[in-house]
Amino acid sequence: MGVTESNDSTPPPRRSDASRAAILDAARERFAADGYERATIRAIAKDAGIDPSMVMRYYGNKEGLFAAAVTVDLELPEFGDLPPEEIGRAVVTHFLRMWEGNGVLTALLRVGATNEAGARRMQSVFQGQLLPVLRKVAPDPAEAPVRAGLAAGQLLGLALTRYVLRFPPAVELSREEIVAWLGPTLQRYLTAPQP
Amino acid sequence: MGVTESNDSTPPPRRSDASRAAILDAARERFAADGYERATIRAIAKDAGIDPSMVMRYYGNKEGLFAAAVTVDLELPEFGDLPPEEIGRAVVTHFLRMWEGNGVLTALLRVGATNEAGARRMQSVFQGQLLPVLRKVAPDPAEAPVRAGLAAGQLLGLALTRYVLRFPPAVELSREEIVAWLGPTLQRYLTAPQP
DNA sequence: AGCGTAAGTCAACAAGTGTTGGCCAACAAG
């Protein structure tokens, strides 16, 4: 065994990789624009220029497609490297860039609001990525969950009003203004003594 | 004309008012729990113990039902009556009580995240109720939209993490703790000088 | 009483959904 292929970390390339990627791209867009229920497999397949049955074959069912298409990596750096008083602004800046990078986060937010599996996945991102990083900047690690929860609330609220609900004032703010307004808030949630 | 009924502000009572109210209650619950698409007319009618066709006759179509069921009144008081430095905490306290009063706000938030009409309705609540009240407490009325947008973002973010996504830290916070944490944030967004 | 209108029931339609299986062409390996 192991004759035809060395055991790389990446799976062997398949002839259908292009189609698979096209499907995932289309799925991300549709989930971000329509949410889980209204993003139909037929529409996604049509966007990708591929038959709906292929989506089923590649990803099993709609939930499998969602799981494959919406994988989130917040790419959180180690905030411990920079001056403690700049953590708040750095977090906001990082999240803004992440959110505007592609539609994954908007898709996850839209789906999480109405779909149980989507909500669970948001929770796992929160617990698996945000919380561990913020644990290191919190004064007392025991308070980290509360602080991370407050930070997530503020950041998700901004994303909701700006990218999903599109409230005009939230849309029209520049990234710099957002950092200036939310930076101190995050700074306090993450580092200030409990009120 | 005007023989059988005096021209009160309330419409004449109908024999079907009980059924209509039961439908609206069931609709609110379903919209809050499932969002717009997954809240089916059949399920709502079943909850209300009424035939689905009656829902159509009373409210025209699903959008009409949603419009009739989800009417939001934030019941915002005049915050100008109290000491200026307590506005932040007062706003947070009021919103917490509103949100836990009934499921209307959760329904609106869930629907607004995936439904265009729902998002528009949230915007109209923002512009028609929140903004006018906050205009009076903002240092400069011209800044009111931005300040109200920031406040809405923080408040909706809390509601999202606490009532929709149910992040454990956000759920476990007591109302007093939330007021203590978010009060200063709202205070700053509403009254502090632009950063 | 009788009559008109409202309330309610039942069955069905048309459209759209996720999902499945059969069939054919293109490719890779022997």
Place this chain on the structure above:
DNA sequence: CTTGTTGGCCAACACTTGTTGACTTACGCT
């Protein structure tokens, strides 16, 4: 070339959705 495997398309199934219309029952009036 022959064979097995993969990628792809087509048609269909079983089900659910919003919505409609015909029919029956109950009520309020004169």
